[in-house]
Amino acid sequence: MTESCEETRARLEAWIDQALPEAEQRRLQEHLSGCAKCRSEEAELRGLATALGDLRLEPESPRMWARIRTAVLSEHCQANRIVPWVLAGTLLVARAAEWAVGFETALLLKPIECAVVLLLLARMKENIFSFAPEMPEAAFSISKTSTPG
Amino acid sequence: MDDQGILRHCQEGDAGKFELLVKAYERELMRHALMWLGHREDALDTVQETLMKAFRAIPRFRQGQPVYPWLYGILRNTCIDAARHRQHDRIQARAGWSDRECFSSRTADRGSELWEHLGKLEAEDREMLFLKHVDGRSYEEIAALLEIPAGTVMSRLSRARARLRSRMGAKV
Numbered sequence: 008m009t010e011s012c013e014e015t016r017a018r019l020e021a022w023i024d025q026a027l028p029e030a031e032q033r034r035l036q037e038h039l040s041g042c043a044k045c046r047s048e049e050a051e052l053r054g055l056a057t058a059l060g061d062l063r064l065e066p067e068s069p070r071m072w073a074r075i076r077t078a079v080l081s082e083h084c085q086a087n088r089i090v091p092w093v094l095a096g097t098l099l100v101a102r103a104a105e106w107a108v109g110f111e112t113a114l115l116l117k118p119i120e121c122a123v124v125l126l127l128l129a130r131m132k133e134n135i136f137s138f139a140p141e142m143p144e145a146a147f148s149i150s151k152t153s154t155p156g
Numbered sequence: 157m158d159d160q161g162i163l164r165h166c167q168e169g170d171a172g173k174f175e176l177l178v179k180a181y182e183r184e185l186m187r188h189a190l191m192w193l194g195h196r197e198d199a200l201d202t203v204q205e206t207l208m209k210a211f212r213a214i215p216r217f218r219q220g221q222p223v224y225p226w227l228y229g230i231l232r233n234t235c236i237d238a239a240r241h242r243q244h245d246r247i248q249a250r251a252g253w254s255d256r257e258c259f260s261s262r263t264a265d266r267g268s269e270l271w272e273h274l275g276k277l278e279a280e281d282r283e284m285l286f287l288k289h290v291d292g293r294s295y296e297e298i299a300a301l302l303e304i305p306a307g308t309v310m311s312r313l314s315r316a317r318a319r320l321r322s323r324m325g326a327k328v
């Protein structure tokens with residue numbers, strides 16, 4: 008006794024999707040060999056899978072980097088600018104307070120001054136190494152384009 | 157440099173490395189945007205928006221997290237929003253599903269009939285059919301991409317197929 012039509016229908020899709028264990032495949036095939044209705048269901052499902060599989064979406068390279076490059080790098084610069092400027096602002100306010108009140112903060116301020124200098128140096132280094140080299144436009148138009156038909 | 161390495165560099169402040177990620181995935185994102193929207197210009201705008209959102213989300217990217225599912229999740233939400241706006245703007249529903257240059261098929265007539273039918277499906281059904289049959293992904297791969305169980309992939313796919321078949325009058 009092989010499995011019922013109902014059981015077969017439930018397994019057909021998994022079989023066509025290549026996700027049915029081998030033992031179950033054998034039982035399924037046994038049923039199919041003796042059942043025309045399930046064979047026609049199988050043919051329909053396979054036809055659908057083939058038609059879908061024949062569809063191709065092969066867009067040309069959308070060259071997104073050219074579209075977003077400026078926005079990405081300027082947002083990045085803005086974000087990067089904030090930290091040193093906040094520190095520099097703090098420093099300025101503290102120096103002004105020191106001058107106005109005569110409170111001795113020199114020792115306290117040394118680490119902040121160092122941080123500002125380091126951050127500014129780091130930013131300069133980044134500008135030199137990551138922003139300056141430009142990929143020529145042609146370098147990324149080589150990628151494969153669409154294959155119609 | 158692998159994807160994780162690229163994202164680590166970006167997180168450490170080297171924004172220029174984002175270019176590598178863009179170039180690695182832009183075509184895949186574009187194909188998936190076309191599948192969602194069926195319209196080239198809309199798809200281009202959506203991929204652009206996706207990449208900008210991804211760039212802004214880099215500080216929150218968890219190292220070790222798979223990269224394409226992360227990007228695809230952002231694209232998916234952006235496409236859903238884009239499709240909603242398209243309807244909201246009183247453009248005839250699915251008016252965008254018109255760009256026949258988006259696809260090709262080995263069997264031209266049947267292919268364009270199928271493309272029309274796909275355009276009338278719910279986007280989630282179309283997504284399933286596309287990921288399985290056009291992309292040729294396994295249940296497990298789809299499950300990983302959508303972050304759902306493989307069993308759910310199977311049942312959603314089966315439902316999507318049933319809906320497509322009923323639209324096509326069970327003729328394929």
Ligand SMILES: [Zn+2]
Pocket residue numbers: 011012013015038042043044045
């Ligand atoms: Zn049967």
